Amino acid sequence: MSSISILIVLYNKKISQSKTLQTLAGHNLSSISLRVINNGPEFIKPEGELWDNLTSRIDKVEFYNRLENAPLSQLYNQFISENKSFYYVIFDDDTD
DSSP: OOSSEEEEEEEOGGGOOOHHHHHHHTTTTEEEEEEEEEESOOOOSSSSSHHHHHHHHHEEEEEEEOOTTTOHHHHHHHHHHHHTTSSEEOOOOOOO
8 A cells, every 4th residue: 555645737738748757657656656637628548658657667546637727726635635644745747
């Protein structure tokens, strides 16, 4: 079971364009959980070489499309309320 949960919110970016996801894929992070939210404006599928790499290295990976460009405060608060028993980390999609 993971004790650290990470949230990354994408906006107007494909999974392969996220510097943060590229950086995470270079590490063995089997003891974490990762939630990626596409906050719009276009629907994207969680697929491709980078996504496959992440799902093979990380204990639990979730992906959601939220095309309405929800306020970040809403996304962050929901994530925090769902991860109260974890340490949590919130990254921009361009964190290296």
